[in-house]
Amino acid sequence: xxxxxxxxxxxxxxxxxxxxxxxxxxxxxxxxxxxxxxxxxx
Numbered sequence: 001x002x003x004x005x006x007x008x009x010x011x012x013x014x015x016x017x018x019x020x021x022x023x024x025x026x027x028x029x030x031x032x033x034x035x036x037x038x039x040x041x042x
Contacts (some may be wrong), residue, residue: 013034020030 016033017030020033
C-alpha cells in the first residue's frame with residue numbers, strides 16, 4: 001500500500017490547525033480549510 005504524502009507539514013499550517021482545534025472546531029471543519037475532508041479514503 002502506497003503511503004500518501006503529508007498534507008499538513010508547514011509550521012504555519014500546524015499552528016492554524018492547533019488554534020482551530022483549541023477553539024472547538026471539528027477535524028472535519030479544520031480539514032475543509034485545507035480542502036480535505038477528515039477521511040483516510042479521500
